[in-house]
Amino acid sequence: MEEIYQASSAAEVPQTFAFKGKGSELFGIQLPNWVLTVVTLGIYYPWAKAEKLKYLYQKTEFAGSRFKFHGTGKEMFRGFIKAVFLIGLIIGVTIALFVKLPEESKFMGTLFLYLSIGLVIPMAIFGQMRYRTSRSSWRGIHFKYTGDLKTMYTIFLKGILLTLVTLGLYLPWFMVDIRKEIMGNIRFGNIRFSFDGEGGELFGIHFKGRMLTMLTLGIYFFWYQSELHQFYVNNILLEQDGKYSRLEANVTGKGYLKLLVGNVLIIVFTLGLGTPLATIRSMKYVINNSELFCNLDLENLEQAEPDTIGAAMEDVSDILNLDLV
Amino acid sequence: MAVFEGLYFNGKTSAGLPVSVELLPTEFRLTTRTDADFLRIWDTNLIGRNDFNDAELVELQYAASPPEYLEVKDPAFFGALKMHYPKAAFAGSRYGSLISGNPLPLLSVLAVFVLLVAGAYFWLIPKTAEVIAENLPVSAEAKLGQALIDGMLEAEEKDSVKTMYAQRFFNLLHASPQSGKVSVTVVKHRQANAFAVPGGHIVVYEPIIHLTDSYEEFAGLIAHENAHLQHRHSLKALFRNLSSYFLVSLLFGDLNGIMVVVAENANSLKSLEYNRELEKEADMTGLALLEQKHIDPNGMVGLFSALKDEKENIDLPEFLSTHPVLDSRINYLKAKIASRKFRVQQNDSLQYYWQKLKEKSIE
Known part of the structure; x- marks a missing residue:
C-alpha cells in the first residue's frame, strides 16, 4: 500500500510513540487500589482498573501529545455487576445441569457451557471495543467503534464451524477475520483503521513458530512471539482522505526474551507484588518500539458526535481474559 | 500571577492553538497572539482532576461542551499549579505521597496490604467458608x-x-x-x-x-x-x-x-x-x-x-x-x-x- 500521491501538507515522516510511565509510580498507584479491592471484597475492582488505565493512557505519547482514558469506575462497576451476574448464571446453570441430569445426558451440561461461552465472547469483544474506543482520546478527539454485533456473530459462527470442520486448521484465518472486523471499524476523527494481514501468513508464523520452538526446546518461543506481534501490528493501516499510513513494530526475539524472562522473574520473586513493574516494562517495550509511517494530517482531525455507550461488556471480556486493546 | 505558553484544543478538531495561560486566583485566562478576539476563561472549579500529569507535560480537561483541553510543556507549570492552587484536584494528585519517591508512606500501605491479604487468607476465608458450609x-x-x-x-x-x-x-x-x-x-x-x-x-x-x-x-x-x-x-x-x-x-x-x-x-x-x-x-x-x-x-x-x-x-x-x-x-x-x-x-x-x-x- 505505498503512497502514490504527493502529500499536500506533510511528507511521510515516522512519528514515534513513547511511553513515559515509571514502575515506582504505577506501584504507588496500584497498591492503595489493591488495598481497597481487598477491603471491599472485590467490589472496588472496577475503580482500581479505571485508575490503572488512566495512568497507562496518560503516559503514552504520540506526536508530542498524550492519550487520555475517560472511563470511570462507576461506569465499569455497572458492567462489572452484569459480568459477574452473567458468568455466575452460566456457571450456576452448568452446575445445576450436572447435578440434575441423569448420567447419560450429562454432556448437555458441557454443551450448554460451550454454547453460552460462544454466545458471550462476540458480545464481550463488541462491548469492550465500543466502550474502550469511546472513552479514549488524543488531543481531545475521541476514538469510535462503528462495528455491529450481527457481523461479529456471523464471523464467529462461520469461524467456529470452519475451525471445527477443518480440525483447527482454519483457526488463523478465523483470528484474522476477527482482527479485520475489529480494526476495520475503528475510527479516529476522519482516520479509518484497517487490518491487512492474511490467514495464510498467520498460519505460517504459527506453524514455523511451533515447530522451531519444539526443536529448540523452547528457545525459539521468543522469536515466535515477536513475529506474531509484528504480524498483528505491522498489518495495521490508517487511511485518511485516500492516503495510507502504516504502523510498524520494531520488536525482536532477543527483546522479547529479555522482556518476558525479566517479567517472570520479577513477578515470581516479589510474589506478585512487582506486577506493576512488569506492566511498565511491557508497555515501554511495546510502545517505544512502535512507529507510525505517517501521511496523516494530525492537525485537522474532527470530532464525531459524542455518543453514550455503557461499559456493559467491559468486564465480561476481562473475566474471559480476552486481552484485545 | 504567572503566565505560561501552551496548546489549546477546542474538542472539535485536533488543531492545537498556541495560547498564553494566565493563572488567576479563580480562573485561567487563555489568550492568543494570532487572534485578538480569542479569549477563553476557565473557571478553576470546572477543570477536571489531574489524571497523572507529570512535569514534562501537563494536560488539563475543562468541562465545557464539548470538553476543551490544554497542554503545557513548560516544566515549571506543574509546580506552579501546585503552588497557586494547593487544594485543587487538577493540581495535586491523590497519590502524591505514594509516588513522591519517599518510601515511608509506600511501605506503610504495603504493610497494610500484606496484613490484609494474610488476614483474609488465614482468617476471613476459612471463617466465611465455614459459615457457608454450616448454613x-x-x-x-x-x-x-x-x-x-x-x-x-x-x-x-x-x-x-x-x-x-x-x-x-x-x-x-x-x-x-x-x-x-x-x-x-x-x-x-x-x-x-x-x-x-x-x-x-x-x-x-x-x-x-x-x-x-x-x-x-x-x-x-x-x-x-x-x-x-x-x-x-x-x-x-x-x-x-x-x-x-x-x-x-x-x-x-x-x-x-x-x-x-x-x-x-x-x-x-x-x-x-x-x-x-x-x-x-x-x-x-x-x-x-x-x-x-x-x-x-x-x-x-x-x-x-x-x-x-x-x-x-x-x-x-x-x-x-x-x-x-x-x-x-x-x-x-x-x-x-x-x-x-x-x-x-x-x-x-x-x-x-x-x-x-x-x-x-x-x-
Whole structure:
C-alpha cells in the first residue's frame, strides 16, 4: 500500500510513540487500589482498573501529545455487576445441569457451557471495543467503534464451524477475520483503521513458530512471539482522505526474551507484588518500539458526535481474559 | 500571577492553538497572539482532576461542551499549579505521597496490604467458608454430595458384599435416630484410604480394612469419618479451597480459572487434607462415639499406629503416610483416654461384621 500521491501538507515522516510511565509510580498507584479491592471484597475492582488505565493512557505519547482514558469506575462497576451476574448464571446453570441430569445426558451440561461461552465472547469483544474506543482520546478527539454485533456473530459462527470442520486448521484465518472486523471499524476523527494481514501468513508464523520452538526446546518461543506481534501490528493501516499510513513494530526475539524472562522473574520473586513493574516494562517495550509511517494530517482531525455507550461488556471480556486493546 | 505558553484544543478538531495561560486566583485566562478576539476563561472549579500529569507535560480537561483541553510543556507549570492552587484536584494528585519517591508512606500501605491479604487468607476465608458450609441446606448438601460421589465411584469397582457388611457395622456403631442417613461403600482399590464425602457418604478403600487388627480399630476409623460428616468438614474444606482461589485470582485479575478449580476439587476430595484443627475435632468426636458405645477407645490409637508403621508395606495416599501429625494425634488421644474412665464391653455383632469384612472377597 505505498503512497502514490504527493502529500499536500506533510511528507511521510515516522512519528514515534513513547511511553513515559515509571514502575515506582504505577506501584504507588496500584497498591492503595489493591488495598481497597481487598477491603471491599472485590467490589472496588472496577475503580482500581479505571485508575490503572488512566495512568497507562496518560503516559503514552504520540506526536508530542498524550492519550487520555475517560472511563470511570462507576461506569465499569455497572458492567462489572452484569459480568459477574452473567458468568455466575452460566456457571450456576452448568452446575445445576450436572447435578440434575441423569448420567447419560450429562454432556448437555458441557454443551450448554460451550454454547453460552460462544454466545458471550462476540458480545464481550463488541462491548469492550465500543466502550474502550469511546472513552479514549488524543488531543481531545475521541476514538469510535462503528462495528455491529450481527457481523461479529456471523464471523464467529462461520469461524467456529470452519475451525471445527477443518480440525483447527482454519483457526488463523478465523483470528484474522476477527482482527479485520475489529480494526476495520475503528475510527479516529476522519482516520479509518484497517487490518491487512492474511490467514495464510498467520498460519505460517504459527506453524514455523511451533515447530522451531519444539526443536529448540523452547528457545525459539521468543522469536515466535515477536513475529506474531509484528504480524498483528505491522498489518495495521490508517487511511485518511485516500492516503495510507502504516504502523510498524520494531520488536525482536532477543527483546522479547529479555522482556518476558525479566517479567517472570520479577513477578515470581516479589510474589506478585512487582506486577506493576512488569506492566511498565511491557508497555515501554511495546510502545517505544512502535512507529507510525505517517501521511496523516494530525492537525485537522474532527470530532464525531459524542455518543453514550455503557461499559456493559467491559468486564465480561476481562473475566474471559480476552486481552484485545 | 504567572503566565505560561501552551496548546489549546477546542474538542472539535485536533488543531492545537498556541495560547498564553494566565493563572488567576479563580480562573485561567487563555489568550492568543494570532487572534485578538480569542479569549477563553476557565473557571478553576470546572477543570477536571489531574489524571497523572507529570512535569514534562501537563494536560488539563475543562468541562465545557464539548470538553476543551490544554497542554503545557513548560516544566515549571506543574509546580506552579501546585503552588497557586494547593487544594485543587487538577493540581495535586491523590497519590502524591505514594509516588513522591519517599518510601515511608509506600511501605506503610504495603504493610497494610500484606496484613490484609494474610488476614483474609488465614482468617476471613476459612471463617466465611465455614459459615457457608454450616448454613448450606441439608438438601443442597445431599445433591452436591450425590453428584460428587457418583462421579467418584463411576470409575471404581464396588465390593457389594463388603459394602453390605460395612453398612451394617456402621448402623450398629451409630444407631442414633437424629443423625441423617449415612451410606458406607467399600471399593476395591490398590490404595488404603477412607474418606467422607458431603451429603452423608463414607468411602472405604478395601486395603485399609486389612490394616486394622481389631473391630475397635475399624470402629475408630468409621467413627472418625462419621465425625467429618457430622461437622461438615469436607464441605468446609471444599469451600475454603474455592474461596482461597477466588482471592488469589481477584488479586491478579484472573477470574477465568474458577471453573477449573471446581472441576479439580470434585476429584481431589479423596486426598483432601483437612487442617489439624478439623482432624482433631473429628478424632475427639469419634472418640466420644466409641465411649458412648462402650468400645475400647485404644482402637483409634491402634489405627494410627498401624497407619504409621505400615507405610512401607502398603500403598497409602501421600497425605496419610506423610502426615506429620500422626505422632501428635496418637499422643493427644492417649492423654484423653488416660484422663477419663471408659467402660468397655465386648460387642459381638461388631466383631462378627469386622471378621466378615476381613475375609477374602468372594469374586
